[in-house]
Amino acid sequence: MPETYPKIKPQWVQWSIIVGSVLILEALSRGGLIRRTILVPPTEMVYTLAGFIVANQVTPHFIRTMVETFSSFAIAATFGIGIGIFFWKFIRIGKMFEPYIVSIYAMPLVLFYPLLLIFLGLGSPPIIFITTITSIIPIILNTTIGFREIGEVLHKVAKSNRCTPWQTFSKVLFPAATPFIFTGLKLGFIYALIVTIGMEFILTDLGLGFQVHQYYDFFNSPAMYAYIVLNLLIAVLANALLFRGEGAVRRERA
């Protein structure tokens, strides 16, 4: 059926929803329809956040969160791609372990935090541990799928050109699997960021997630929302960059 409604750019609708929601929240909170203890006006959230940034209050927390996120992601990416390739190369072992890997997805790992406290203590180590486990799963699965999906003909091209095993891997198979690997890395990074911030609520005394939790305990709504806004901005920025990167990789091959 032909589209009869006027053509509007999807981006306009997306931005309108965001701007509209912010304006509604601003009006509701400024008009006193929502209590300040529940919601502060968005402009005040941004103003408070700006104040924190100027006073250099955010930096140590930001650094801690980023260090935890990136170190977890780096470990997950290194081992995830390696394990994914191993599962592709040794199909039987891969099939054997796949059910375990997939079931970790459904497991609320946060429940293990009392154990982690005992074994790893408070601070970054238990956060990096849980974040790595969560982040590594999509990387392993996507890497394995990426290599399994490579057409037989590319193997034949490599063989007929008398490529060494390393040349076959580095010049043909790995680049061919890249779109899948990239999708795994994108999901892995997003999970790493979400889990790090979430775990900082309970397992540490520094970090952006911890700040939200702390200001919540102090009933300091403007400060709590300021950090929520910052967390959202980081997540949206990371997501946008990763989607853009993934789009570029896929467009080249479309």
Added chain:
Amino acid sequence: MKDKTCLSLWQVAMTYNLRAPDGTVTDLEAIREVTHELRMGEFVTIIGPSGCGKSTLLEVIAGLRKASGGEVYIWDQRITGPHPSIGMVFQEESTFPWRTVMENVEFGLEVRGVPKKERQKTCQRIIEIVGLHGFENSHPNALSGGMKQRVAIARALATDPEIMLMDEPFGALDQQTRLFIGQELLRIWEETGKTILFVTHDINEAVYLSDRVLVMSHRPSVVKAVVEVDIPRPRDTSTITLERFHELTSALWETLRVESEKALGITKTEVHI
């Protein structure tokens, strides 16, 4: 030079061991015996019913698959694996989408360790031969199906092989594009002087391109007939209107029809009904 034999197939046979889900193994004899010789600079086409082992035979010659019997020689060297004197073009889309046209064509020379400047010079010449000048920096996604196959042909030509094996390279293209790209292939062949062993399902394509056509029988296949194509060269798209062209395609079809019926399990009675 044309009298020199460059590729010899001697009693090449191929039997597959098929494993059923219950674990029992049965033998499938795909190729019973193929013996033939190609002289330098010839354009020879293999035609046969679906599943008769044409592609398998090409892969055996390319050293990608080990024959279960017989021997293949390039000059007097027995083939035991991929050989530097053989280039192969596949039926499926085989260009590397992450590489530009130039980088695709460079691939064979790159893995052989040829310095960048030298290989780019060689590849530029090959790109011009296959008519892709101006597309050096394009990615395959920006090219049509016919152009992508020309990239694959250029990639195979770049390593300067004596023999080009082409496994239904135009199978995915429409009839008109096939005809024109076939003409391009003849031009490239005449310009480079390569020996080409070409596999196709298309009788017209076989006659239009070749010096000689080998007709393979249904499984277990043997060479059922060898048809010399005596239409003078150079040929172009108007060749298909010649009376001799029709005589040869009709003769080929008569030979092939029986084998295709066997392959499809059609009996005479069924055809008449």
